[in-house]
Amino acid sequence: MKLYAPWEKAFKKVSTPFEEFLHAQTTTGLILMIMTILALILANSPLYESYAHFFHMNIDFNVGSWALSHSLHHWINDGLMAIFFFIIGLEIKREITAGELSNIKVAILPILAAIGGMVFPAIIYFGFNQGTLGADGWGVPMATDIAFAISALVLLGKRVPTTLVTFLVALAIVDDLGAVLVIALFYTDTINMIPLGLAGVMLGVMIIFNRFGIHMILPYFIVGLFMWFFMLESGVHATIAGVLAALAIPSTPKRAPESFTQDTIHLLEEYEKYPVQENHQMHEKQKKILDNIKDKIDEVGTPAARLEHTLHLPVALIVIPIFALANAGIKVDFGSIGSTILEPVSLGIITGLILGKVIGIFGVSWLAIKLKIAELPKGSSMSQVFGVAFLGGIGFTMSIFVAELAFVGNPELIFQAKVGILTASLLSGLFGYFWLRAVGNKPSQI
Secondary structure, three states, X not given: OOOXXXXXXXXXXXXXHHHHHHHHHHHHHHHHHHHHHHHHHHHOOXXXXXXXXXXXXXXXXXXXXXXXXXXXXHHHHHHHHHHHHHHHHHHHHHHHHOOHHHOHHHHHHHHHHHHHHHHHHHHHHXXXXXXXXXXXXXXXXXXXXXXXXXXXXXXXXXXXXXXXXHHHHHHHHHHHXXXXXXXXXXXXXXXXXXXXXXXXXXXXXXXXXXXXXXXXXXXXXXXXXXXXXXXXXXXXXXXXXXXXXXXXXXXXXXXXXXXXXXXXXXXXXXXXXXXXXXXXXXXXXXXXXXXXXXXXXXXXXXXXXXXXXXXXXXXXXXXXXXXXXXXXXXXXXXXXXXXXXXOXXXXXXXXXXXXXXXXXXXXXXXXXXXXXXXXXXXXXOHHHHHHHHHHOOOOHHHHHHHHHHHOOOOHHHHHHHHXXXXXXXXXXXXXXXXXXXXXXXXXXXX
């Protein structure tokens, strides 16, 4: 049986970075769903104790008298997820410099929709939890899970226009940027200034590397690792180091693309001068020429693009699934699930992710279009934007991540938050998908 791999065919043709991004997100959504179901099965089976013990066992790093000790769960959320946030940083940078967010006329609608989709869920949640221990969780329903949301649209195929997919991607990127800012500004309890200052120094070193035209990845990796460690020690969430490191990575080529074609043609002409040997082995000169061509390909590309291309699938297939396995496993007492959903935290998240996202994304989009501030994505309708607004209510990855920060040390509230996130994400995803399927264009009409 051949496994479903939506990205496999894409690499048999020339794909744009945007196309590669979509295929990676679709893969992430599929694997994420499988790992979520597996986590829920393990958490509600006789293996629960082993499952919980595994992710809470301590992993220590010792160098002389210095020691760094955290649970596996902590290493995943603070360490492995830094790579996920690094990819988010690269995506944000790409969209701002060369993507949908680089043209303000095109970007204004998803930017306004994303802001509305963050503000209204937070207000609704806070209305349910004002004056309670759960009030700190206002950031939980602000997030949209880009992988699940895009996967739902991709599954609809030609029933939705490409411009609607682009609108959702741009919206989700702005949403991710908002989530990063919320984590950095509001979910930091205590700040140790010396490590934070050292993290700033490391960022400065990376920016200097960029300014001096250093395109090798290794120096950025080494300095970025130190920045992550100092950020971890500072009290600011260490994953922010991933975003900052991404913004420091060069996004301009070392060699001008205009000279690439002529240089390559000249080298290929040189390559053809050497006859093929009887055993089909290349001449040593030909090998040198091919190495030269490879170097020129690297020079005409950018480190940011190479890293995004290289890391997308490992993040999709390893980082996010491990995060889901470690965080989505909630032990559900089906006898009390009804009362749990009605708790202020769960109810605030469910209402925020479903109602708040629709009011924020669809309502703000409708208002912006009516006031002629923005234009509807070409070939789409307000009914389809309404469906996309529901897909925006799929919080999952980022929502769970924020919940772990908001309610640290309070497992009961974390449990209520996860129940709310899973419930809202399921309902939003199903309604959004079937709504778009019902109102979308039929393939024969495209």
